[in-house]
Amino acid sequence: MERSIKVRLFGTLRLKFRPWEMEVPLTSPMKLRDLLDLLEEKYPGLKETLLSDGELRKGVIILKGGQNVWHLKGLETEISPGDTIVIFPPGAGG
Numbered sequence: 001m002e003r004s005i006k007v008r009l010f011g012t013l014r015l016k017f018r019p020w021e022m023e024v025p026l027t028s029p030m031k032l033r034d035l036l037d038l039l040e041e042k043y044p045g046l047k048e049t050l051l052s053d054g055e056l057r058k059g060v061i062i063l064k065g066g067q068n069v070w071h072l073k074g075l076e077t078e079i080s081p082g083d084t085i086v087i088f089p090p091g092a093g094g
Contacts, residue, residue: 003027006084007039013089017043026081032062033075035085049089059090 004023014020024038040047050060055075062069063086069077079085 003081005035005079005081007035008084008086010086011089011091013046013049013087016049017046026079029078029080031075032064032069032077032079032085035079036075050087057090061088062086 003025005026007022007024009017009020022042024035036047036050050057050062056062056070064072064077064079064083069075
């Protein structure tokens with residue numbers, strides 16, 4: 001049984017945070033909000049990029065096993081050992 005999750009960063013996050021792909025030890029389920037707290041220790045400033053007033057910023061895409069967490073439980077989505085989390089920053093247009 002897997003005892004970690006994979007986290008992958010895309011877009012401008014790859015330029016700002018290294019390594020852009022990592023495995024995070026995880027022995028029991030946790031919520032996405034808790035995972036972002038853990039990632040903030042490794043990537044200071046990540047939460048500021050992804051969150052506003054403690055909630056996901058508009059345009060942020062976080063996938064858990066290919067499913068957008070906006071369509072699951074948002075920051076309350078459960079993350080379990082073996083999951084893959086993919087994070088895209090808010091996009092910009094003009």
